[in-house]
Amino acid sequence: MPSSTIDNASTEKNIREINFGEALQEAQYQAMESDKSIMVIGEGVADPKSIFRTTEGLVEKFGPDRVTEMPLAENGMTGVCIGLATSGFRPILVHQRIDFALLSLDQLINNAAKLHYVFNGQVTVPLVVRMLIGRGWGQGPQHAQSLQSLFAHIPGLKVVMPTTPYDAKGMLLSAIKDNNPVMFIEHRWLYNLKGDVPKEQYLVPLDKASIVKKGSHITVATFSHMTIEAIAAAQVLAEHGVEVEIIDMRSVRPLDMDPVLASVEKTGLLMVLDTGWASCGVSGEIMARTVENAFQYLKKPPMRITLPDHPAPTSKHLADDYYPDAETIVKAIVSLVDDEQKLPTQEMCKRVRRTSLRDIPNPAYVGPF
Amino acid sequence: MPSSTIDNASTEKNIREINFGEALQEAQYQAMESDKSIMVIGEGVADPKSIFRTTEGLVEKFGPDRVTEMPLAENGMTGVCIGLATSGFRPILVHQRIDFALLSLDQLINNAAKLHYVFNGQVTVPLVVRMLIGRGWGQGPQHAQSLQSLFAHIPGLKVVMPTTPYDAKGMLLSAIKDNNPVMFIEHRWLYNLKGDVPKEQYLVPLDKASIVKKGSHITVATFSHMTIEAIAAAQVLAEHGVEVEIIDMRSVRPLDMDPVLASVEKTGLLMVLDTGWASCGVSGEIMARTVENAFQYLKKPPMRITLPDHPAPTSKHLADDYYPDAETIVKAIVSLVDDEQKLPTQEMCKRVRRTSLRDIPNPAYVGPF
Amino acid sequence: MKTEESTIDLPALYHSMLRIRRAEEAIANRYHEQEMRCPVHLCIGEEAISAGVCANLTTPDVVFGNHRSHGHYMAKGGDLNAMMAEIYGKATGCCGGRGGSMHLIDNAAGFSGAVPIVGGTVPLAVGAGWSFKLKQEEHVSVVFFGDGCFEEGVLHESMNFAALKNIPTIFVCENNGMSVYTPLAERQPIRSISGVAKAHGLGVYTGDGNDVVEVAHLAGEAVAKARRGEGPQFLEFKTYRWLGHVGHEFDDDLGYRPNETPKFREDRCPLKRAAEELTQKFGWSQKDFATLEENVKAEVEASFQFSFASPDPKPQTSGDFTYAQ
Amino acid sequence: MKTEESTIDLPALYHSMLRIRRAEEAIANRYHEQEMRCPVHLCIGEEAISAGVCANLTTPDVVFGNHRSHGHYMAKGGDLNAMMAEIYGKATGCCGGRGGSMHLIDNAAGFSGAVPIVGGTVPLAVGAGWSFKLKQEEHVSVVFFGDGCFEEGVLHESMNFAALKNIPTIFVCENNGMSVYTPLAERQPIRSISGVAKAHGLGVYTGDGNDVVEVAHLAGEAVAKARRGEGPQFLEFKTYRWLGHVGHEFDDDLGYRPNETPKFREDRCPLKRAAEELTQKFGWSQKDFATLEENVKAEVEASFQFSFASPDPKPQTSGDFTYAQ
Ligand SMILES: Cc1ncc(C[n+]2csc(CCOP(=O)(O)OP(=O)(O)O)c2C)c(N)n1
Ligand SMILES: Cc1ncc(C[n+]2csc(CCOP(=O)(O)OP(=O)(O)O)c2C)c(N)n1
Ligand SMILES: [Mg+2]
Numbered sequence A, B: 001m002p003s004s005t006i007d008n009a010s011t012e013k014n015i016r017e018i019n020f021g022e023a024l025q026e027a028q029y030q031a032m033e034s035d036k037s038i039m040v041i042g043e044g045v046a047d048p049k050s051i052f053r054t055t056e057g058l059v060e061k062f063g064p065d066r067v068t069e070m071p072l073a074e075n076g077m078t079g080v081c082i083g084l085a086t087s088g089f090r091p092i093l094v095h096q097r098i099d100f101a102l103l104s105l106d107q108l109i110n111n112a113a114k115l116h117y118v119f120n121g122q123v124t125v126p127l128v129v130r131m132l133i134g135r136g137w138g139q140g141p142q143h144a145q146s147l148q149s150l151f152a153h154i155p156g157l158k159v160v161m162p163t164t165p166y167d168a169k170g171m172l173l174s175a176i177k178d179n180n181p182v183m184f185i186e187h188r189w190l191y192n193l194k195g196d197v198p199k200e201q202y203l204v205p206l207d208k209a210s211i212v213k214k215g216s217h218i219t220v221a222t223f224s225h226m227t228i229e230a231i232a233a234a235q236v237l238a239e240h241g242v243e244v245e246i247i248d249m250r251s252v253r254p255l256d257m258d259p260v261l262a263s264v265e266k267t268g269l270l271m272v273l274d275t276g277w278a279s280c281g282v283s284g285e286i287m288a289r290t291v292e293n294a295f296q297y298l299k300k301p302p303m304r305i306t307l308p309d310h311p312a313p314t315s316k317h318l319a320d321d322y323y324p325d326a327e328t329i330v331k332a333i334v335s336l337v338d339d340e341q342k343l344p345t346q347e348m349c350k351r352v353r354r355t356s357l358r359d360i361p362n363p364a365y366v367g368p369f
Numbered sequence C, D: 001m002k003t004e005e006s007t008i009d010l011p012a013l014y015h016s017m018l019r020i021r022r023a024e025e026a027i028a029n030r031y032h033e034q035e036m037r038c039p040v041h042l043c044i045g046e047e048a049i050s051a052g053v054c055a056n057l058t059t060p061d062v063v064f065g066n067h068r069s070h071g072h073y074m075a076k077g078g079d080l081n082a083m084m085a086e087i088y089g090k091a092t093g094c095c096g097g098r099g100g101s102m103h104l105i106d107n108a109a110g111f112s113g114a115v116p117i118v119g120g121t122v123p124l125a126v127g128a129g130w131s132f133k134l135k136q137e138e139h140v141s142v143v144f145f146g147d148g149c150f151e152e153g154v155l156h157e158s159m160n161f162a163a164l165k166n167i168p169t170i171f172v173c174e175n176n177g178m179s180v181y182t183p184l185a186e187r188q189p190i191r192s193i194s195g196v197a198k199a200h201g202l203g204v205y206t207g208d209g210n211d212v213v214e215v216a217h218l219a220g221e222a223v224a225k226a227r228r229g230e231g232p233q234f235l236e237f238k239t240y241r242w243l244g245h246v247g248h249e250f251d252d253d254l255g256y257r258p259n260e261t262p263k264f265r266e267d268r269c270p271l272k273r274a275a276e277e278l279t280q281k282f283g284w285s286q287k288d289f290a291t292l293e294e295n296v297k298a299e300v301e302a303s304f305q306f307s308f309a310s311p312d313p314k315p316q317t318s319g320d321f322t323y324a325q
């Protein structure tokens, strides 16, 4: 398991280390304190487990009118939230798995994404939909999909996938403030990731990638949990003189291509890492935009690392190779940068190889999810 | 309006010219005659308009048990069809607009695409979902989406978009015979397109692109109605010595990249045409696979022509520039092949420019849809 | 439009219906010119429901429609010029031309929007109704939909939630027995639509949708109940669609409604019925009718002239409003 | 399993429940070993519904489940070894390890599949039931689902269609008053679930889901009706979930069901109640119970041993069966 801390440290005083889940909770809590129009609605938002504690304390503080359990009715409740949003509220709708949101694509794509447009700007839909990507511990094919690319196909939606606790808080606050429907996608394996987070409110833009690590040899554009794997891979590669530039894309729609293009201009090599499937996905989109705009700088064909092109199996034995990780990345980067085959690939792979089982985020984990 | 006939003429005797819609009707009729397990289910399949006549005569011939009107319940009825399919039937479900299928993505993605997999091959889902892409005459943002890329993201689904009447019949027959869920996407503007179609049953594979026109200067990979526009563009370009190789992809999932790669090896230039949006779409996917596999042959960055990144407006004045057409393609191809700026672009554009209004498929058309 | 439990104002109801009828007839008459380049779903024959329900609403009450919403929009006080210009795809249309006939809105009048995905606006209305409750405002939200829409799961999800939270939403089912060309009996079992709504926990009213007085009366009760905090109400009105599902023509030739002759329609004409009552009980003379006709005709004609005189939207603005600021 | 209208066979019902109880207890006991690496939703306390309903089914009748389907699978005659091996992610599992606890199937036994998307199997069951009707076979399809599922639109769409086409599907609502940790009152208005089903046109039965005799009796009537061509039937059984929503533990400590002490559970234990009746009316001795316990224990233990001895599936087969030939 790669390091579970990323440093986004600012120098301000009132900063302390909290984890990704706590950052989400804090963002909602503080936003709701400042703005009475914000509501949180979802299955489990007011129950004892409070969406893996990300809505903890909200119902006690803000009451059941603003923090509301909902019936199992994903499409209907999405529509209800759109109706609230066009009536002066700012609802945050939560799905414990992004797979459940498939029931609501009608309301999200036909209505949320289009009402501002078709009504000529006369209504706005300030709606946040928090959706969790499940992984591991036998989540299986209907509880472990990573569907960001479906949403990112649709004009009118914004789609973000923060990686760090800092971004989790800052981007959730931005999403809540935004007057558009924002699909806020959280990878479950990030929840325990710790990082420095300011106590007060701050905004992280919804349309800017972040350069997590500078490097000159290869550009890695990555999303969400894959950023953590990329960092682990880059660390060991750096020890052998390979400097990876890691760009955490953060936003899937709009895509902030500028830092990628600038980096490719420098490195000539691009690798894209996504938590989802390849076909018609954001990995190919980044490759396409890179060749459209920086073709002349590319020294080799860009590469991508995605899920294999099949559903997620449940058994840990079958799933063992399903998820690419730091080791996969090390091997792939070596294949691009090591023309002379001088790097100690085996050794580096061993360094980043998980020792614990691969179906849990960390060795301390005890099932079930 | 470009030519409305493509020649797929085989040399067999019992061939005659029929249009795309008639080819669909014939495929269903003949398949149902040969196989009692085939059913057609949808809103309007047994009504007097019979899905723009594509299900004409079916209920009279095969009765209401096999040709069934359905309630407005897209998700439920998709599930019912899946249940029929796992119980020995081969249902064809029809949506008059692909936009309505957004209500059923849960059943299509969570169940249809995954049951064969998760049940270890013990069930199969031989389901065809016919979905029409609307365009023009003020269909507007909720009735004119072209959503093939959403489906093509999902392993377990097959997604096809035939262009010619010949392929419409042959691919629909293949889709019906296939033991997987096949998303069969029909562009409304192809319905009146005429072409040679054999009278008897025949199969066109669901995973093979088709080279519509040979050429050595540039490779155009295209889908559905855009193929018609490409042909019109290629005709006028050919008169000026530019030989376009047109590959009608026919299938969105799986993508048959071999002919594209072989063509790019020859031409060094790639242009992708899609009827849908770019972001996380199949146009970028083809570009990505081309750079992954034929990077060294590319002389210039590949290009793509897609819908602009916003919903479809209704007013003909706003929609006038929304749909790229032969003229758009001519201009784009010139920008790639005409380094010395010798081609008479204006003149060529004028040759392919529509004279009639752009919100109707042909001048004879009288609204409403 | 009125605030309190309704004492029926038949002249006003008739006027409301007549405006809808004449506007839609004018659309039908001009549609062949091929200048209204969008699908139109006309509600001729069904005007009593729009008129009767909306007569009980105030401006801040909000109404949501569907694909067949000219009547809903007009009865709620939507700007006729802006609707007609929208159908003509003009910059002055209520959606600036982005929407056409199937997407109408007039926020100032409390017509909060129509979209053509069947069932699409139903939960939106519940959300809007909930917002009134949360803000402790005594307004109601209303959604109009057809018998076909009753088959969509989202409607049941919406009724369940509205009943759960005691939301002041009025569900108005315009039961014309048809979804496009498919009769009710091929889509729903033999049981009452409003019976299902009642089982969901809604207050329920059923009536003759071609009788504007009955509609206004029942809607008045339902709206008053919802305003008093008695939760969501469901109104089912039987009615009859005169023209084809879409477009400007009668389609008797298709033969899917074999019994339905011109006489069948006339017998059910809500305007005719109201006019008789105006003559008999309100003593309206031929001249009274003629004057009203003149006024309405002038208003409708003006909306066409407004549309013709309006500028086209610019193609280069086609991508505007994809995102809000 | 029986073919005709049921004369209740209490010993068989008790056996069926006991198998489920002991199998799930064994799962709960071993779960902490962290070798069953998938979420498990145990139905301890709710066994009477699976046992009582399935006692009325023949092998060709098909049953569909949900996320909480060990009981449905076992009661329908699903292979216990294959289920346990599936939970352990083994190649010999009923899905070859692809599915785990939330995806179970045994075609030979007529258990046609469980998946965890709430409502996901409901229309599938209607499709399967329709297939029987189209093929003129006298079988029924059955779908088990929870009170939470009743809120999903797809269930209403499915009921409407089943009623419309008179399809022999039995809808079995296991009403345990909970969706995860959210009580019914926060999700549905105060009205009867089965009342809504009835309004949709289904035959309706409600009963005590902790009384296996009552369940078997009502299900027997419903199944017989459906078999006779009287269309879809809806069974609502009140019951109680003993453990947490997911996992192997009691969760009284969470405090969301404050009244529900161990005594509360025991009072509702369907096995205890059946055992008392066996003692009193069937004269079962301690020894009879002990023998049965031994048999069941051996069967359950054997299923674990089978699982442990089974090979792991190969990672390189992970992509197989993405598409059918
Ligand atoms: C989700 C969805 N499915 C199908 C359609 C196509 N469609 C448009 S209107 C209509 C009929 C709706 O019938 P009903 O709700 O009774 O309204 P009516 O047209 O009779 O007023 C249908 C099927 C649609 N627009 N949306
Ligand atoms: C569509 C969907 N929404 C949410 C969930 C998460 N979820 C899994 S089980 C469950 C509770 C279902 O409650 P109920 O139907 O009453 O069944 P029970 O668990 O009580 O047996 C929920 C919300 C899901 N699996 N699918
Ligand atoms: Mg109708």
Ligand SMILES: [Mg+2]
Residues within 6 Å of the ligand: D146, D147, D148, D174, D175, D176, D177, D178, D179, D180
């Ligand atoms: Mg429950």
